[in-house]
Amino acid sequence: MHHLCLRVISGKLNPANFEDSCTTFIVCRVGNQEWKGISSKGLVPNYDSSSQIFTVPPVGSCLAVEVWERKTFHSVRSSDIHLELIDIPFRNKCGKGKWYPTQRLGSPNTSCDHVLLDIHYLLPIADASEEEVQLLEHKMSVLTRRQEDEVWQMFLV
DSSP: OEEEEEEEEEEEOOTTTSOTTOEEEEEEEETTEEEEOOOEESSSOBOOOOOEEEEEOSSSOEEEEEEEEEOSSOEEEEEEEEEEOOSOOBOSSOOOOEEEEEEETTOSSEEEEEEEEEEEEOOSOSSOOHHHHHHHHHHHHHHHHHHHHHHHHHHHO
């Protein structure tokens, strides 16, 4: 099992989809594990940027990130991101993150809404020199790629 570290940093919401004063929050799921982020107001929300750890198998996992809009009496799921956990880097430090486009519910196209996520697997050691960390990052990436290739080979046979 690997430990997936996820940090939801920020969002860019399309004014055509949301009001300026809207309040949104993020829900993240991996398998049966779930994390709900803190609500934030505006078209450029800053979400709780603390890291969340999910325990996932080395291959075959998917991350679902949902953008929810908080209404007066209820919340409405507005858009999603579905990511297969392939080519996720291994490291012990948080990075700057990457912008991911969301898909509006009920539409096959992306919505022009984006969420800034920092996603990485944690290395199995904490106290190591920079050289040891780089070597381990490389070895873990190679091992994971081999496991992914073996899974795909099973489908091709």
